[in-house]
Amino acid sequence: MEKHTNVVYRETQRPRQILWWVLILLPATFMWYWFIQQIINGVPVGNKPAPDVVTIIFWAIFGIVFPVFMLGLSKLIIEVLNDGLYIRFVPFHFKYKQYLFKDIRHYESITYSPLKRFGGWGTRINFKGEMVYNINGKKGIELRLRNNTVVVGTRKPDELKKALELVQRTQ
Incomplete structure (x- = not known):
């Protein structure tokens, strides 16, 4: 790992x-x-x-x-590093999936229905081409990238958003 x-x-x-x-x-x-x-x-x-x-x-x-x-x-690991957001869904992902700040146009804290919007939990893509990484709950951070939208399920959306803001301010 x-x-x-x-x-x-x-x-x-x-x-x-x-x-x-x-x-x-x-x-x-x-x-x-x-x-x-x-x-x-x-x-x-x-x-x-x-x-x-x-x-x-x-x-x-x-x-x-x-x-x-x-x-x-099974676990979902979410990390904010100096260059972006990293996600790994163990044991399905062998490497972290990275979303670099240079590719993120906008992000916001959201409440959503995993069943209605994505058809359930896990790593999924809906009919609009939006991707989700979630393991439970209905709160998350929605990342709007250049070409698509990614939702990251989190139990602490405010803390995750603050970490993203902190890193972006220091760049």
């Missing part, structure tokens, strides 16, 4: 919505049930049960790896 120096502002968000947890844990629970029934108890699951190897592979992926990645490792 690359580390940034001269970080003026940093926020790390983790998923908190119940729906997120349910969508991850429901299939994981079924995989554990399937694994325990078929491998441990020796009772095949379904009319045409999968071979034990397939059961073990699916259990390992969707019962262990997927929940750990999605619930344990």
